[in-house]
Amino acid sequence: xxxxxxxxxxxxxxxxxxxxxxxxxxxxxxxxxxxxxxxxxxxxxxxxxxxxxxxxxxxxxxxxxxxxxxxxxxxxxxxxxxxxxxxxxxxxxxxxxxxxxxxxxxxxxxxxxxxxxxxxxxxxxxxxxxxxxxxxxxxxxxxxxxxxxxxxxxxxxxxxxxxxxxxxxxxxxxxxxxxxxxxxxxxxxxxxxxxxxxxxxxxxxxxxx
DNA sequence: TCGACTATTTGTT
DNA sequence: AACAAATAGTCGA
Numbered sequence: 013x014x015x016x017x018x019x020x021x022x023x024x025x026x027x028x029x030x031x032x033x034x035x036x037x038x039x040x041x042x043x044x045x046x047x048x049x050x051x052x053x054x055x056x057x058x059x060x061x062x063x064x065x066x067x068x069x070x071x072x073x074x075x076x077x078x079x080x081x082x083x084x085x086x087x088x089x090x091x092x093x094x095x096x097x098x099x100x101x102x103x104x105x106x107x108x109x110x111x112x113x114x115x116x117x118x119x120x121x122x123x124x125x126x127x128x129x130x131x132x133x134x135x136x137x138x139x140x141x142x143x144x145x146x147x148x149x150x151x152x153x154x155x156x157x158x159x160x161x162x163x164x165x166x167x168x169x170x171x172x173x174x175x176x177x178x179x180x181x182x183x184x185x186x187x188x189x190x191x192x193x194x195x196x197x198x199x200x201x202x203x204x205x206x207x208x209x210x211x212x213x214x215x216x217x218x219x220x221x
Numbered sequence: 222t223c224g225a226c227t228a229t230t231t232g233t234t
Numbered sequence: 235a236a237c238a239a240a241t242a243g244t245c246g247a
Contacts, residue, residue: 112232131240135231146231148239153233167240174239182239 017042017107019066021058022082023051026090032058033085034066035078040105041085042066043155046177047093057176061155064108089158095188097125104156106221112138113150114221119210120151122217123164126190129205130168137211144168152176158185160220170204172197 019042022033029047032054036042042064045057059066084101091098106114115138123129131151132144140146151162157176163185167173172193175182183193191203205213 110232135240140231142229142241143231144240145229145238146233146240149232149237150239152239162239165239169241172239176239 016065016067017105018069019062020069020078020082021055022079022085023054024082024086026086026093030054031086031089033082034058034062035081036105038103038105039077039081040103041081041156041159042105044085044089044157044159046157046181047089061153061157062108063113063153063155085159092158093188100159104159104221109155110150112143112146113153115139116147116150117154117160117162118220119214120154120162120165121160121220122214123161123205123210124213125161126203127205128164128166128186128191128199128203129207129210131165131173132168133205133207133210134165136207137214148173161185164189164191166199170199170201172199 018037020035022035024031026047029049030051031047032045034042043058043061045054048054048057081102088098116134119134119137131147132141134147135141135143151165154160154162163175163182165173172179172182179197186193192200
């Protein structure tokens with residue numbers, strides 16, 4: 013049974029795009045959308061990425077603290093897209109995630125800026141080499157895109173794989189981080205993080221949640 | 222070497 | 235039971 017969580021919807025604007033952020037009563041971020049062309053699309057996406065059942069409060073009930081968190085999240089993304097390395101100033105609500113998804117997201121969050129790894133590598137680190145497809149599945153529903161850098165996971169043959177926000181955005185994000193992508197959509201081997209190294213890094217890194 | 226295609230595999234809905 | 239942001243393998247240009 014999914015828990016029912018009271019939630020606020022914050023919508024911010026980055027350039028001409030909208031980004032929706034779902035925030036619970038403990039001021040934790042439940043999920044967020046990628047920058048989208050319309051407010052409605054952004055909100056729908058954020059809702060669909062939340063792994064728990066939600067009930068929504070009206071915007072007018074949104075207290076200043078919730079609004080502050082919303083702004084912090086949008087500023088984080090904005091700063092990120094400018095090529096900066098913002099720090100997390102807010103908490104994530106990971107309730108409702110399966111233990112598998114939790115492990116996957118944790119490993120992915122330990123991939124350093126400027127590197128990529130592959131679905132199969134992540135699968136191996138979380139304990140089942142054959143679960144590469146399930147890893148893709150989990151990443152496709154990453155509740156915190158960009159913040160948890162699922163764009164740093166590509167296919168084992170160094171082609172890009174997929175991205176919820178489209179391959180153009182995946183390219184752009186990697187480029188911002190200094191990862192070269194060829195016109196045909198290949199990542200250079202120099203940026204590739206092998207399983208052993210990824211495993212080491214994920215052990216060393218503090219748990220994301 | 223590359224693309225097209227197949228069989229196999231896993232966690233989630 | 236069906237799906238998905240995969241992979242390793244084969245086969246024929």
